[in-house]
Amino acid sequence: RTTSIPVTEIINVKEGMVDILRQISVMAEDIFTVFYVKRVKGQRWVLNSSVFTAEDAQLTQKWIRHLQDRIKYYGGARPKRLLVYINPFGGRCRGQRIFDTKIAPLFRLAGISTQVVETDRANHARDHIMEADLEGIDGLVCVGGDGMFSELMHGLIGRSQKEAGICVDDPNAELSASHLRIGIIPAGSTDCICFATVGVNDPMTSALHIIVASTAPPEDVCSVHHQNQPVRYSVSLVGYGFFGDVLKDSDKHRWMGPIRYDYSGVKTFLSNKSYEGKVEFQVVKNVQSNPRDNTRCRSGCLICSESTSRLKLDSEDWSDASSWFTGSSTNGDDWLSVDGRFMAINMTCISSACPKSPDGLSPSAHLADGTADLILVRKCSRFNFLRYLKRHTNKNDQFDLPFVDVYRVKTLWFTPKYHEEEELGSVSDRKSFFGRLCRDSPAHSCWNCDGEVLPYSTISIRKKKKKVKFGLRLKKPTCILSPQFSCCKRPTCNVFWQDKAGNILKKHQAACLVHCQLIKLFARGIEDRQTG
Numbered sequence: 001r002t003t004s005i006p007v008t009e010i011i012n013v014k015e016g017m018v019d020i021l022r023q024i025s026v027m028a029e030d031i032f033t034v035f036y037v038k039r040v041k042g043q044r045w046v047l048n049s050s051v052f053t054a055e056d057a058q059l060t061q062k063w064i065r066h067l068q069d070r071i072k073y074y075g076g077a078r079p080k081r082l083l084v085y086i087n088p089f090g091g092r093c094r095g096q097r098i099f100d101t102k103i104a105p106l107f108r109l110a111g112i113s114t115q116v117v118e119t120d121r122a123n124h125a126r127d128h129i130m131e132a133d134l135e136g137i138d139g140l141v142c143v144g145g146d147g148m149f150s151e152l153m154h155g156l157i158g159r160s161q162k163e164a165g166i167c168v169d170d171p172n173a174e175l176s177a178s179h180l181r182i183g184i185i186p187a188g189s190t191d192c193i194c195f196a197t198v199g200v201n202d203p204m205t206s207a208l209h210i211i212v213a214s215t216a217p218p219e220d221v222c223s224v225h226h227q228n229q230p231v232r233y234s235v236s237l238v239g240y241g242f243f244g245d246v247l248k249d250s251d252k253h254r255w256m257g258p259i260r261y262d263y264s265g266v267k268t269f270l271s272n273k274s275y276e277g278k279v280e281f282q283v284v285k286n287v288q289s290n291p292r293d294n295t296r297c298r299s300g301c302l303i304c305s306e307s308t309s310r311l312k313l314d315s316e317d318w319s320d321a322s323s324w325f326t327g328s329s330t331n332g333d334d335w336l337s338v339d340g341r342f343m344a345i346n347m348t349c350i351s352s353a354c355p356k357s358p359d360g361l362s363p364s365a366h367l368a369d370g371t372a373d374l375i376l377v378r379k380c381s382r383f384n385f386l387r388y389l390k391r392h393t394n395k396n397d398q399f400d401l402p403f404v405d406v407y408r409v410k411t412l413w414f415t416p417k418y419h420e421e422e423e424l425g426s427v428s429d430r431k432s433f434f435g436r437l438c439r440d441s442p443a444h445s446c447w448n449c450d451g452e453v454l455p456y457s458t459i460s461i462r463k464k465k466k467k468v469k470f471g472l473r474l475k476k477p478t479c480i481l482s483p484q485f486s487c488c489k490r491p492t493c494n495v496f497w498q499d500k501a502g503n504i505l506k507k508h509q510a511a512c513l514v515h516c517q518l519i520k521l522f523a524r525g526i527e528d529r530q531t532g
C-alpha cells in the first residue's frame with residue numbers, strides 16, 4: 001500500500017505508535033508514526049496518521065530525522081509560539097473545552113508552545129494585546145466568534161498605531177502594518193470570518209491551517225466613523241435595519257447561545273420594520289469585478305493580488321483627507337445618493353458566508369480587493385423580505401429582486417431622516433399589527449458592526465487602504481482566469497495566469513499550493529521522490 005503526502009502537510013513524526021487525541025502511545029524502537037493533514041468533504045481537514053516499521057532502531061531514527069529536516073525545509077514559516085485568547089462564553093460556552101481537548105494536543109504535537117489567556121470580561125483580550133510582551137510571539141489566536149476576532153483585530157491595530165505614533169482618533173489615519181497574523185479557532189455563534197476565509201467553521205481544520213502556516217492575503221478592513229470620529233473597524237458585516245435589530249434584541253438573550261439569533265431573527269422579521277434615511281456612497285468603477293459576476297474569491301485570486309498595486313495608484317484619492325467626501329469623483333469612482341425607506345442596509349468587506357448562509361450576504365465579494373459590497377433592501381412586504389432572506393440559503397440570486405440593489409463601494413455615509421434625539425415612531429410601524437406586538441417602534445435602528453451594537457444611527461464607513469493580516473486560507477484558486485502552476489523545488493513557485501487562448505497575462509510568485517514534493521512512504525524503507 002502506498003500513501004502520498006505533501007511534506008508541507010506533514011505535522012510531525014514521532015517514535016513508536018502514537019494516538020495523540022486519545023493520548024495513547026506504544027513505544028517500540030523500530031516503529032514510527034507520521035502525522036499529516038487529510039482533506040475530507042466540505043473543505044474540512046482532519047489529522048491522520050500512518051505507522052511505519054523499519055528494519056532496526058537506527059533506521060527508524062534516521063527516517064525521523066530525515067522527515068523532520070524536510071518539514072523544516074519545505075514546511076515554510078510555521079509558528080513556534082502562539083498567544084491564545086479564549087472566550088469561555090462564546091457560542092455554546094465550549095471554547096475552553098474545544099481548546100483543551102482538540103486543539104492543545106495538536107499544537108503540542110506540532111511543537112508549538114502556547115501562552116493561553118482565558119478572558120474574564122469583554123475587551124480583556126483587546127486590552128491585553130495593547131500591553132502584552134509580544135517579543136518572540138509568531139501569531140495570535142482567538143478561540144471564539146466574530147466578536148473575539150474583532151477584539152484581537154482592534155488590539156493589534158491599536159497597538160501598531162500606538163507603536164507607529166499614529167493618533168487613534170485621527171479620522172484620516174491609515175493603518176500601520178503589524179507583522180503578526182491572527183488565527184481563528186471557531187467557537188462562536190456565527191463564525192462568519194472563519195467560515196468566509198477557511199470555507200468551514202471546524203476547530204480542527206483551523207488548527208491544522210495554523211500549524212502549517214496557511215495564510216490569507218491581508219484582509220480588507222473598514223473604519224466606521226460617527227461625527228468624523230473613528231469608532232470601530234470592521235471586516236465582515238456593518239448592517240443597519242434588520243441585522244442591527246436582530247443583534248440588539250439577541251444581546252438580551254445571550255443565555256440562549258447561537259439560537260438567540262434565530263429567535264430574534266423571527267421576532268424582527270415579524271415586526272417588519274423599515275427605516276428612513278439617506279445613503280450616500282462611492283461606487284468603485286475601475287475594478288474588473290462586480291458583486292453580480294458570479295465569481296468566488298479563492299486563494300491566489302487575481303482580483304485580490306492586483307488590488308495592492310491598484311491601491312498604490314489610488315494614493316492621492318486615499319491620502320487627501322478633504323476629498324473623502326467632496327461628492328465629486330477623483331478616480332473614475334462615482335458618488336451616488338439614495339433616499340428612502342430601507343428594511344436593511346448592509347455593507348460587507350467579505351462574502352460574510354456562515355453556516356446559515358454558505359455563500360453569504362454577498363457571494364462574489366473579495367477578501368482583499370480593497371472594496372466592500374453595499375446591499376440596499378428597500379421597504380417591502382414580509383413575504384418579499386422572506387424571499388430575500390431565503391435566497392441566502394439556496395442557490396437563487398438574492399440580488400435578483402426588484403427591491404434589492406447591490407454596489408461595489410469604498411465609502412458609505414448614512415444619515416437617518418430624523419435626528420437621533422427625535423425618536424419619532426413611524427406611522428406605518430404604529431399601524432402594523434406585528435409592529436404593535438413589539439413594544440417600541442422607533443424611527444431609528446442601530447448598526448451591527450461585526451456583531452457589536454453601535455449606539456448611533458448617523459455613521460460613515462470608509463474602506464481602509466491597508467489591510468489586516470491573518471492566516472488560515474488555502475483553497476484551490478478558481479478565478480475568472482485559469483491559473484497554471486509550474487512547480488519548482490522551493491516553497492514558492494511561479495504562478496502563470498493565462499487567458500483561454502493560452503496567452504500569459506501575468507506571472508507571480510506564490511506559496512506552492514498543490515505541492516510538488518511528494519514523499520512515497522513504503523512499509524519497508526522510504527523513497528523520497530521529487531516531481532516537477
Ligand SMILES: CCCCCCCCCCCCC/C=C/[C@@H](O)[C@H](COP(=O)(O)O)NC(=O)CCCCCCCCCCCCCCC
Pocket residue numbers: 145146147148188189190191192236237243246247261262265266269352354356357360361386389390392393448449450451452
Ligand atoms: C428563512 C431563513 C433565512 C436565513 C437567513 C440567513 C441570512 C444569514 C446572513 C448572515 C450574515 C452574517 C454576517 C455576520 C455577522 C457576524 O459578524 C455577527 C457576529 O457574530 P458572532 O456572534 O459569532 O460574534 N453575527 C450576527 O450579527 C448575527 C446575524 C445572524 C442573523 C441571523 C438571522 C436569522 C434570521 C431568521 C429569520 C427567519 C424568518 C422566518 C420567518 C418564518
Ligand SMILES: Nc1ncnc2c1ncn2[C@@H]1O[C@H](COP(=O)(O)OP(=O)(O)O)[C@@H](O)[C@H]1O
Pocket residue numbers: 086087088089090091092119120121122123124143144145146147148149151187188189190191451452
Ligand atoms: N469573559 C468574557 N465575558 C463576557 N464577554 C466576553 C468575555 N470574553 C469576550 N467577551 C465578549 O463577548 C462577545 C462575543 O464573543 P464571541 O466570541 O464573538 O461569541 P459569540 O459568537 O457567541 O457572540 C465579544 O464581543 C467579546 O468582547
Ligand SMILES: [Ca+2]
Pocket residue numbers: 220348349350365366367368369370371372
Ligand atoms: Ca473586499
